[in-house]
Every structure is written in structure tokens, then in C-alpha cells.
Amino acid sequence: MIGFYLFLLLEKILMLLPKKVRRAFFLGLGQFAYLVSKRYKNVVRANLKFVYGDEIDEEFITQTSKYAFKLMLLNFLHTMEGRYYSVEKIAKQISFKNEHILKEAQAKGKPIIFVTAHYGAWELAGSMLSALQEPIMIVYKKMKNPRFENYLLSSRAKFRMSYVERHGATRGILKQLRSGGAIAILIDTNVNKKESITVDFLGKPTGQIQTTAYFARKFDASLIPALIHTDDDENYTIEFSEEIIPPKSDDAAEDIRVSTQMQTEWLSKEILKHPKPWFWLHRRFKEDYPEIYTK
DSSP states (O other): OHHHHHHHHHHHHHHHSOHHHHHHHHHHHHHHHHHHOHHHHHHHHHHHHHHHOTTOOHHHHHHHHHHHHHHHHHHHHHHHHHTTSOHHHHHTTEEEESHHHHHHHHHTTOOEEEEEOSBSSHHHHHHHHHHHTOOEEEEEOOOSOHHHHHHHHHTTGGGTOEEEESTTHHHHHHHHHHTTOEEEEEOOSOOOGGGEEEEEETTEEEEEEOHHHHHHHHHTOEEEEEEEEESSSSSEEEEEOOOBOOOOOSOHHHHHHHHHHHHHHHHHHHHHHSOTTBOTTSOTTTTTOGGGGTO
16 A cells, blocks of 8 residues: 555656656666566567567567567556646647548447557557547456556546456446447457467467457447557557458358458558567467467
8 A cells, every 4th residue: 555655656746847857767767677677578589589480680679679668668657647637738749540430430320349459659549549539448457456456547537438347348348339339459468268269460370359359240330440650659640440341141150250360460460560569578479379488
């Protein structure tokens, strides 16, 4: 308890500082984390070698590792600033690309499922998407510290976001989609084999969540892929990709598999096109290929 209140005190102090100083503090933390965290640097290396092969350039591994730690701290900074800044202030650093794709989906009056990932400033992307375009529901994983969990969730309420805990989330998602609302799901997390379907992800047969495909089929929802991009880590563009239109036949299981594959194919292309912003610190392949993290 004391530790959490000390953290809140630190937060207040940091928010009194000029933004440039606060940003420099978090970037410094990211550099420090990179220097001392051998374990997670090894996770990044394992992921990169698994995807690109053992001949991958060492400089690419180093730069991607450094950026992964930087991203982790910047996402936390965005969460902190979101608790204090108005939507209007944050919106000044946000633009949208291919906005017509979302507008066309909204015009249909159907539920919307945003397909996204731990890519770039994903915390900022979710908040701004919900605040400026379409209120969304997100699924979160229960944390060990309830105070810190409430800290993170309460910071999202001002952005018109609602949320459900992962265990037992189905009821909340059903209610949201039945009412014609929108949800956003990160499709790049490691998933238990019992809950997954095997598709190709980054060139590897990998277990993948089928939640998005299942609910899209059940509610005839629009599947809209979306990622956030930046050139300077200060100004951001949320980009929508073309709506994914999966098949709908009498073979529901195959339709869901194809829909899931279409989603991972989109994400794989985006990651391979611009790999650094993906969250390589995550042990994405541990369920299917645990050996790559023990070498």
C-alpha cells in the first residue's frame, strides 16, 4: 500500500515538471531498463532470431531491443498524462489515416470489432480511438495489485472506454455487440492452446485467439484493422486498414479459421514492413515454441 501511494506522489511531482523534462525522465528509465534487463533483452533476441533466422544483423537486434524498452516506458507515460490532460489537448498530437474506412463501417449500423496489437503507442491509440471516433470496450487481464489495476482502468474512463476482465469477458462483449457497440481486441498475445486456433503468424504456425473471428461471425460485425504509427514518438497517426471480409458458409469452423488467418496475415505484413514498433519484449511464441526462450 505504501509503495502505491509513493508512486502517486512521484506521479504528481512528474506532472508538475515541463513535458520535455518528464519525457526525458521516462526515456532515461527506458535506457536504464535496457542496460540492466538481460532477461528481456534475451526475449527480444529470441523472438527476432525465430522470425528472421539466426543470420539476423546484430545491429538490428540492438536497435530493436532499445526501442522496445523505450516503447514500454512511453506507453506508461501516455497513461500517466492521460489522467491529467484533457482529450482536446492530447488530440492535438493525433491524426487519422483512411478515416473513410471507419465511417463506411459506422454507416452500416453494425457492431464494430477493431483488430489491433501491441504496436507503437497502443495505450494512446486505444484512448484516442475511443474518445475521437467510436467508444470502445476493451478486455483486460486482472492484475495482482488491485490499486494499480484501478489506477490504469480509471484513467481510461474519460476517453469513453469501458472494460471487462478477461475471465468472464464473454458476457460483457455479448452485451456490447448486441447493442451495436464496438470492441477493440489485441490479437498478438500468447494464448493457451485449448483456447487457440493454429494459423500462420510471421511465417510460423502459431496458436491464435479466435475471439474476433467468432464474434464477427455471430453478430455480422465489421472487422476493422487499426494500428498507430509515428515518425518522432511525439506526433501520431492512427491508421485504419481495409475491412476484413471473411467467408460465411455452412462450415463455421473453417470460416473462423480463415477469418483468423486473414487477421494475422494483415498484422504479419504490418510488422514485417515496420518491425521496430511491435512489442518484441513479449514472449509471443512460448505456448507453441517454448524452446526458443530457453536456449
